Amino acid sequence: MELDIVDIRKPEDVNFILGQAHFIKSVEDIYEAVVNSVPQAKFGVAFCEASGPCLIRLEGNDEEMISLARENMSRVACGHSFGIFMRDCYPINLLSAVKAVPEVANVFCASSNPVKVVVAESGFDGGEAGRGIMGVIDGFKPKGVEDDADAKKRTEFLRMIGYKR
Numbered sequence: 827m828e829l830d831i832v833d834i835r836k837p838e839d840v841n842f843i844l845g846q847a848h849f850i851k852s853v854e855d856i857y858e859a860v861v862n863s864v865p866q867a868k869f870g871v872a873f874c875e876a877s878g879p880c881l882i883r884l885e886g887n888d889e890e891m892i893s894l895a896r897e898n899m900s901r902v903a904c905g906h907s908f909g910i911f912m913r914d915c916y917p918i919n920l921l922s923a924v925k926a927v928p929e930v931a932n933v934f935c936a937s938s939n940p941v942k943v944v945v946a947e948s949g950f951d952g953g954e955a956g957r958g959i960m961g962v963i964d965g966f967k968p969k970g971v972e973d974d975a976d977a978k979k980r981t982e983f984l985r986m987i988g989y990k991r
Contacts, residue, residue, distance in 0.1 A: 827948040829960070832901050834909075834941040836894055841917050843910040843924060844902075844943065844962065845933040850875060850883065852929040856908060857885040859923040867915035870895035876905025876956070888913070902943050904957040906931075918989075939965030 836842060847856070853873040860869050870892030873883045882899055886892040894911040902909070910924065917936030925933060935941060942963040949955050972980065984990040 827946050830945045830947065831963075832943040832945055834898050834943065835901075836898070836911060838938070839913065840891070840894065841912050841915075841936070841938045842894075842898075842941075843912075843917050843921065843933060843936045844941070844959070845908050845910075845924065846906050846931045846959065847873065847908050847927065847929040848906055848931055849929045850878075852908060852927065853883040853885045855927045855929060856910060856924060859927050860910065860912070860920055861887070863923040864915040864919045867912050867920075869910060869912040869915075871908060871910050872896050872899035873908040874899055874903060874905060880905070902945065902957075902959070904945055904959050907959055934959055935962045935964045937964050941965070 834842065853871055856871050856873070860867055868888035868891055870886030870888060871884065872895035875881050875883065882896060884892055884896055886895065891911045891913060895909050898911070899907065899909045910920070921933070921936055924930060944960040944962065945957055946960050947955050947957045981990065
């Protein structure tokens with residue numbers, strides 16, 4: 827088995843969800859989950875098949891986001907993995923709907939941070955290699971614990987962007 831670290835490459839203002847699903851129709855069902863949750867979202871989905879033709883299946887409504895999904899998931903290249911790259915919405919707006927897609931088995935992260943994907947590759951008895959996501963490194967380690975001023979900034983920010991009253 828060999829381990830690899832794959833950087834997710836995207837602009838700062840783009841959020842993404844990285845997960846695992848198990849069936850060819852996943853890409854269409856994830857598309858529907860996104861548009862039913864946030865119709866104005868600009869997004870692209872890439873799903874890596876793990877059997878048959880082993881293609882990367884694409885859906886979305888924005889060419890830039892579809893291209894980001896294709897490029898990043900081509901580098902991740904793990905069977906049954908998917909990436910959703912989005913603008914004009916946040917993962918919090920979609921996450922419950924994506925998790926409710928019957929084929930979705932796991933969500934590794936939902937982030938706008940710099941992310942590295944830890945990937946393992948190993949051959950099967952027939953010699954062909956498979957790849958799987960072991961986990962993610964999402965953002966940076968903590969620099970301390972919030973104090974009262976930090977807590978106040980957090981609550982003000984959430985209210986400013988409309989997530990709390």
